[in-house]
Amino acid sequence: MTRPDNHRTQTIASDALTLEVLPDLGASILNLRAASGRPVLRAVDPADVQTSSQCACFLLLPFSNRIRDARFPFGGQDVQLQSNTKDGLAQHGDVRNRPWTVTRASGSHLICDFDSRNFTDMNWPWAFTARVEYRLHGPHLDTTITLTNADTRDMPAGMGLHPYFERLQDGTDPALEFGAPLTYDTDERQLTLGGPREVQRDEDYRVPTRIGPRQIDRTYTAWDGIVRLDWSADGRPARALIQTADNVFSHLVVFTAPDGNLALEPVSHATDAFNLAAQGVAGVDLRVLSPGQSLAGTARITLESQW
Numbered sequence: 001m002t003r004p005d006n007h008r009t010q011t012i013a014s015d016a017l018t019l020e021v022l023p024d025l026g027a028s029i030l031n032l033r034a035a036s037g038r039p040v041l042r043a044v045d046p047a048d049v050q051t052s053s054q055c056a057c058f059l060l061l062p063f064s065n066r067i068r069d070a071r072f073p074f075g076g077q078d079v080q081l082q083s084n085t086k087d088g089l090a091q092h093g094d095v096r097n098r099p100w101t102v103t104r105a106s107g108s109h110l111i112c113d114f115d116s117r118n119f120t121d122m123n124w125p126w127a128f129t130a131r132v133e134y135r136l137h138g139p140h141l142d143t144t145i146t147l148t149n150a151d152t153r154d155m156p157a158g159m160g161l162h163p164y165f166e167r168l169q170d171g172t173d174p175a176l177e178f179g180a181p182l183t184y185d186t187d188e189r190q191l192t193l194g195g196p197r198e199v200q201r202d203e204d205y206r207v208p209t210r211i212g213p214r215q216i217d218r219t220y221t222a223w224d225g226i227v228r229l230d231w232s233a234d235g236r237p238a239r240a241l242i243q244t245a246d247n248v249f250s251h252l253v254v255f256t257a258p259d260g261n262l263a264l265e266p267v268s269h270a271t272d273a274f275n276l277a278a279q280g281v282a283g284v285d286l287r288v289l290s291p292g293q294s295l296a297g298t299a300r301i302t303l304e305s306q307w
Contacts, residue, residue, distance in 0.1 A: 008102075009022060010102060010110055012109060013108060014136035017035065019032050024099040025052055026098060027059060027132050028057060032056060035307070052097050057161060057164065059093075060161065063090075063156075063158040063269075064271075065091065066272055067081065069083075112131070112132050113130070126151040128151070129150050130148070139302055142300050145161070146296040147159050150291075154291070155288065158269040159297070165229060168260070172231045172236055173210055174229040175209060175211075175231075176228075178220070178226060179224035180222055181206070182196035183220050186219075191271060192284070217254075217255050221252075221270065223251060225249065225266075227242070228242050232305070240304040241303050241304060242300075248268050249267060249297055252267070268297070269286050
């Protein structure tokens, strides 16, 4: 794969934020920084990036997270995908390392488009199109993604965003807060075992909680669409951010990454929703798009206080 430093980098900016995007690498976000230069999403050196996994944020389309054994039943047929993990799963869709077309790039606004029919090796048996729109205004980054069924058949569908937030600010670990009363039990491959259950005390972030040494890899649902990180502490400048998401993003994946940063992923369905829905498990939010129908939603990152 060509190294990203040989790729186009599209940059847009507002008075408060600067965004760098790699259209040729899944329209992934390379960096998001405050006007001061402080990283909001994890700081990325382009020389270290070979895939979207090393970027600050990438897109999850036409499904999010993992599919058990890269297969699922749909429409009376057994759908077999190619696995792309060492433990035999299909993970994170199939757009994040492919080139997208820049449709608009001006000032604080960037639009990139994708058409699966332009590729002969897509790991998805339905034709689809996708669009991502990045817009900066004041202290806000709005990311809107649209997934459209371009096939002649009904298509199971899902989507999400995979942002990694720069966790430590001036050496301070953030307090994490979001409203989600339900979560899922998972197996050793982080695959969902059934329907959602109520959170236990050490899984509950409805009261702000410092992350500290916790190792988190958990999907929540009945999420209110708001998650807050707050680095304010005694003797430290007030600094916080809020990520909000439209109702289509009914689930939130929280993951403490090995590099020390924090992934807060708004997604439209539970992990392995394709198989769970086929088993009649309720609440996993698998969508089915008719030909020409779209799934769309916006997530917003907002800076608060001193950045």
